[in-house]
Amino acid sequence: MIIKKRTKPIKLYKFEALFRRLDLEHPKRQIASEIYAKGLAGYRGERSLDFPLSFLPEQKYHIFHDLRLYDGSHYFQIDCLLLSSNLIIIIEVKNITGTLIFDSTFNQLIRINDNKDERAFSSPIIQVHRHVEQLQKWLAFHKFPSIPIEPLVIIGNNKSVIKSAEKERSKTLSQFVLPYYVLPDKIKELEVKHTTYLLTKEAQHNLSVQLQLQHHPLKFNILQHFLISESDLIKGIQCTNCKFFSMHRTFGTWACARCMSTSKDAHIQALHDYYLLIGNTINNRQMNDFLHINSPHITKHLLNALCSTTIGTNKGRKYVLNFDFE
Known part of the structure; x- marks a missing residue:
């Protein structure tokens, strides 16, 4: 059951409005275009979850897309959260093309594209595990019972090649990182791992309501962000x-x-x-x-x-x- 549906981020609409009203030669247009392209790719990657999630039993899982919570110290954004009576699954989606090498020594994701160019990204595994800690803190603050939280990193592009920098750690990597189309099988695997019912239907409902109430949409003033004056707009x-x-x-x-x-x-x-x-x-x-x-x-x-x-x-x-x- 989708509790919080995925919508196109208002941030992307703001970029599109800016491009309509900003001169093609404006010095901030190029950097804004690059950031917009990354945001659009991320949104498309998140949409890749729609098909595999459609195989889940509708009444068993409460699904939240683009959930932004406050743990008492920091805000944190979860691409997708699945809540059942047995466990919580939080999903970080990456829509990056090319060969993706996860390096656990330096905690980096290295992308090699078709031109053999290498680029380093911060590790999504570190990020999603941090979200686990923050969500545990959030649950405790709101006095909800302890419930297992499983982190996953989903690669939203089926043409991407996933590799580990250390061959001996490939099996460990596959526990957290997987292509989007195997997500239903992974969820079944996690269900076998977590069989204890920890939340009643009422508790699951109450937690779902609180997650919705505590969602804090990101406020983004695009003109201030890029130091663009209103007088620059067409x-x-x-x-x-x-x-x-x-x-x-x-x-x-x-x-x-x-x-x-x-x-x-x-x-x-x-x-x-x-x-x-x-x-x-x-x-x-x-x-x-x-x-x-x-x-x-x-x-x-x-x-x-x-x-x-x-x-x-x-x-x-x-x-x-x-x-x-x-």
Whole structure:
């Protein structure tokens, strides 16, 4: 049973909004593109779990995707958590292509690509074992009974080759690291290992509720992160056809001065961008400036139609933007 479903991270939507509104030659665009590519690959890797997890008995496991908890000292992010009455399985997903060599001596993951280039990553095995300790601390703090926690590192790309730097440790490595398509068999193996029922249905339910309540989504201000000024953003309404910021309001619709395409709701994408890049409240002046609208009357009409909640009155009124990107 999926308790917390996987959704596309809001962070990725923020990157996509930034790319729409940042000049191609902007000095921060390249590094932002590289970080976005890593995040997108990670999200796609996590989606590789969907098929193998579909083989699990629906009522036996409570499944949580992208769970971010606080252990009293640090936040920690779990890609996937499986909760049953017998045990907890936490999964760290890596979607890295090439030959992956796990080096336990230096605690590194070394990737060799098709061009024979080597790159070192921090060890996901160390990371997932740290998450075990943090989750144990979290369970104790919230006064839940001790329950076995099994860590797994799942490789989400079926073309990746998994190796150990030390041949004699290959068997040990295979206990923690495996390709995504053998996950159901591994879970069955862990079920044989842990046969004692430690949580009643009520306790499992209560733990599931608490995990949901204690989830802390990551707050990410993308402009602050890359030290990008709002003045660097391209303003206006982007044409849904030619993608130029060349739409203007005429007779109750948006028309593109470049390709002559029209749209009734092109302003909504612009407000999505404002929400993702700047904030969830906007006043009449800010909307006029960001969307390049010259009529306060049109701005007020559009905001009243879109926003049901406001803060303040008269000239101090702000409209609360509320968009669901899941």
